[in-house]
Amino acid sequence: MEYNRYNRNNFRVRSPVKTFRDLEVYQTTIKLSNLLTNLDFLNEEKEEIKKISERIPTLIAESYGDKFDSFEIAEKKLDEAITLVTNLITKIDLLRDKFLENKERKETLDKILTKYSYQKLKVLNLKKAWKRVYGKEGNNGAN
Amino acid sequence: MEQTELIEDKETIESNKKLEKCLYCSGKIVKRGIRKKKFEEVQIYYCKNCDKRFTSQITKNKTYPLRIILDTLTLYNKLYSFEEISDLIKNKYGMPLSSRIISRWIEEYKNYLPFLRMREFVIKNYKRKEITEESKLIHQQIYNFKFHRAKSDLILEEEFRHFKFKPLKNFLELVSSECPHQIFREKQERASEKKEKFNLNEVKIVPKKSSASQFANFVIQAVSNNKERHEVLEEFMLYNDSVTVAIEVPVLMDVDDINHYKFELGFEIPFTINDGEYLTGHIDLIQIRNGSIHIMDFKPSAKKEKPIEQLTIYALALSRLTGIRLYHFKCAWFDSKDYFEFFPLHVVYKKKKGKINKNQMKINLKEEVKNEN
Numbered sequence: 275m276e277y278n279r280y281n282r283n284n285f286r287v288r289s290p291v292k293t294f295r296d297l298e299v300y301q302t303t304i305k306l307s308n309l310l311t312n313l314d315f316l317n318e319e320k321e322e323i324k325k326i327s328e329r330i331p332t333l334i335a336e337s338y339g340d341k342f343d344s345f346e347i348a349e350k351k352l353d354e355a356i357t358l359v360t361n362l363i364t365k366i367d368l369l370r371d372k373f374l375e376n377k378e379r380k381e382t383l384d385k386i387l388t389k390y391s392y393q394k395l396k397v398l399n400l401k402k403a404w405k406r407v408y409g410k411e412g413n414n415g416a417n
Numbered sequence: 418m419e420q421t422e423l424i425e426d427k428e429t430i431e432s433n434k435k436l437e438k439c440l441y442c443s444g445k446i447v448k449r450g451i452r453k454k455k456f457e458e459v460q461i462y463y464c465k466n467c468d469k470r471f472t473s474q475i476t477k478n479k480t481y482p483l484r485i486i487l488d489t490l491t492l493y494n495k496l497y498s499f500e501e502i503s504d505l506i507k508n509k510y511g512m513p514l515s516s517r518i519i520s521r522w523i524e525e526y527k528n529y530l531p532f533l534r535m536r537e538f539v540i541k542n543y544k545r546k547e548i549t550e551e552s553k554l555i556h557q558q559i560y561n562f563k564f565h566r567a568k569s570d571l572i573l574e575e576e577f578r579h580f581k582f583k584p585l586k587n588f589l590e591l592v593s594s595e596c597p598h599q600i601f602r603e604k605q606e607r608a609s610e611k612k613e614k615f616n617l618n619e620v621k622i623v624p625k626k627s628s629a630s631q632f633a634n635f636v637i638q639a640v641s642n643n644k645e646r647h648e649v650l651e652e653f654m655l656y657n658d659s660v661t662v663a664i665e666v667p668v669l670m671d672v673d674d675i676n677h678y679k680f681e682l683g684f685e686i687p688f689t690i691n692d693g694e695y696l697t698g699h700i701d702l703i704q705i706r707n708g709s710i711h712i713m714d715f716k717p718s719a720k721k722e723k724p725i726e727q728l729t730i731y732a733l734a735l736s737r738l739t740g741i742r743l744y745h746f747k748c749a750w751f752d753s754k755d756y757f758e759f760f761p762l763h764v765v766y767k768k769k770k771g772k773i774n775k776n777q778m779k780i781n782l783k784e785e786v787k788n789e790n
Contacts (some may be wrong), residue, residue, distance in 0.1 A: 296597045396594070403594040407587045 294338035299396045304329040306389055310366075315379055319369065326362050330355050334397065345408040352401040359394045361388060439464035440471055455551040457482045467738040473638075485510055486522055487653055493523060494532050494656045496545045527634055531628075531659035532568070539567040544732035549655075552593040560665040560699050561648065563655055564589045569662040569705070578708040584739040585703075585710060589663050596667055600695050605669075608698030608730040613688040615729060620763045622723075627749070627756035629702075629713060632658065634753035647715055651702060668734035670696045678733060684765040686733075700731050708734070709747045711758075719752035725764060732761035 294300055310316075312387035316323065322334040341348035366387050374380040439446050444466030452459045452472065459472045479486075485506060492502045506514045527533060538549060548567045555561040569586045573579050587772035636650045651664040672692055678684040692694055702713040712731050716722045728748035736743045743765070749758035 291595050291597060296599075297595065298598055303601065400594040403591050406590050 286331055294335040297334065297338065297400075299400060300331050300334045300338075302389070302393055302396075303327075303334065306386060306393070307331065310386060313382070315373070316369070319365065323362070323365055324363070326358050330358050330362070333358070333402075341408050345404065345410075348404065348408070349401060352397055352404075356394060356397050356401075359390055359397065363390050363394070364392070375396055439469070441469055442467045449674070453684040454480065457575050480660055481512065481514075481518075481629045482489045485512065485514075486526070487520060487636060488641050489514065489519055489596065489651070490526060490530060491653060491656045492504060494521065494530065494536065496536075496548065497542060529632065530657050532657050535571050536566060537754055538571060549589070553594065553698075554598065554601070554665070555675060556667065556697075556699075557604070560667065561652075562592060562663070562665045562667065563652070564592065564666075565655055566590070566663070568659070572660070572662065572705045573622060576708070579705055581745070582705055582710060582741060582743055585705070585735075586662075588665065588735075588739045589703075592663075592666065597669075600669060601667055605695045605697045608668075608696055608734070609724070609727045611688065611696070611726050611730060613726070615687060615726060615764045616685055616767070617725065617764065619761055619767055620725070622725075622757050622759045625752060625756050625758060628658070629654070629749070629751045630753060630756045633715065633751060639752050643717060646717075647701070650715060654702060660704040660711075661702055662705055663703045664701065666700040666703055666735075668698055668700060668731060668738060670730070670734045670737060674734070674737045678765065679735070682766075685767065696730060696734070698727070698731055698734065700735065703735075709745055710741065712746060712748045712761075714748075714750045714751045715752065716751055719750050719755040719757060720748065725759065728741060728759075729764045733765070 291297060307324075307330070310327050311320070311324045333351045334365065337348040337351035337355070340351060366383055370380055370383045373383065437446075438444065442464065444464050446462045448460060449463035449470060450461045452461050461470055461472055463470050478533055489502055489506060490511070492505060498506065499519050502519055503514040503516065506512060523530065523533075543566070548565065550564040550566055552562050552632075554562050568587065573586060573644050574582060581586055632654055636653050637646050640646045640649050654661045655664050668692070671694070672690045675686055675688075675690055679686055700712055702711075704713060705710040712728055712735065714724055714728060716724060725748075728750065732743060732746040732748055735741075736746060743762045746761050747758055748761050749756060751757070
């Protein structure tokens with residue numbers, strides 16, 4: 275790259291994560307949300323599930339930015355995201371019970387359920403890590 | 418205890434501790450039978466020259482295999498109690514272990530356990546789960562990233578000059594949850610495979626005696642498999658020494674980083690990266706000691722290798738990711754015998770010839786003032 279074409283302002287924040295879009299939890303929850311909303315056997319639950327599943331990555335993205343200003347706000351948003359994942363898991367569980375006899379649908383929902391449970395842990399770990407670095411107690415790390 | 422597990426362990430234990438020459442006269446040796454001990458079988462060697470039969474020193478007067486001793490010491494520094502350690506060892510290897518033996522080993526091998534001086538502080542201030550951060554990074558192969566939180570806190574607080582390395586701790590803290598795994602999973606160029614050579618004028622490679630080599634010498638005898646050696650050594654150093662803060666740390670650089678070094682700082686870097694591509698790597702060991710961050714790489718035959726490119730790229734990437742100046746980094750590679758280190762800054766930045774240093778400028782100014790008066 276020639277020096278002339280090179281723009282100084284392009285430097286990113288010194289972190290392996292350029293933007294919230296690089297966060298793995300954000301990417302996976304987006305994928306899962308699409309997977310859920312594209313299921314063809316959802317009826318009256320579809321709207322609510324769509325609303326909740328789309329809110330989760332939004333909250334993660336917002337909290338990524340907020341943590342630089344105030345960790346408390348970011349923490350609240352991540353807590354909300356965790357609560358929403360729990361709600362979603364309950365909703366999928368109810369659906370799963372509804373389709374107990376349909377093996378294919380049950381398996382699809384099972385897979386999504388496992389992935390969401392894993393993402394819940396990931397968000398929780400992200401919150402803990404951010405707390406250590408950006409939170410008040412992050413300054414010494416010791417209990 | 419599963420039978421297969423025992424057999425596997427036996428094999429690894431037996432195939433280590435190979436001797437190449439006579440311990441007494443350095444003459445040629447031959448294998449002469451196997452000695453059956455209580456928990457392991459040991460190769461006996463015979464020297465035709467001095468007519469002596471002997472075994473490797475590492476197994477001499479030891480009932481238990483070295484691997485079990487290593488595991489026990491590591492578990493102790495992971496803050497397990499004697500009772501818990503003997504239960505864990507019994508479950509893993511099927512061998513009974515008394516508290517007396519454990520305390521004797523700790524006393525005997527305390528030279529390899531500098532962490533003991535920090536242990537009391539760590540017990541008081543941290544829960545066992547919080548001492549380390551561990552995560553399995555499933556990149557193109559599996560990397561066991563580990564970060565010793567308690568030790569890094571202590572090192573940063575212990576010496577004032579280490580205070581400036583706090584960004585490194587913050588970076589390591591975020592690796593498990595923020596690492597962009599998707600980039601590492603794609604096939605990116607690896608720092609260890611980079612062929613472009615840096616200009617090595619003015620770079621001094623200094624051979625030194627380091628405790629890292631002593632650790633390697635001690636640990637390697639317990640494991641025969643080369644890949645396993647790497648892991649066992651890294652883990653042993655992380656838990657038992659007083660300077661290693663993290664192992665298998667993923668780092669990456671993109672075109673912006675390279676441009677920053679080239680045009681902003683004027684560093685000589687003999688390659689570029691295409692837009693959207695990354696240069697990735699995993700640092701074996703990161704140590705904080707003597708006011709510098711040491712990036713270390715274990716190479717089985719250190720004397721024959723010169724991984725300067727690889728280590729310099731690691732240092733450049735870590736410097737960019739943490740915001741710590743390259744001046745504070747040192748790179749080193751080692752095996753059980755040798756240890757070599759160099760400054761990565763000297764690789765990429767050369768002193769400009771003809772440039773007047775500050776002291777010279779002051780003298781010149783003083784002379785000018787005198788002449789004017």
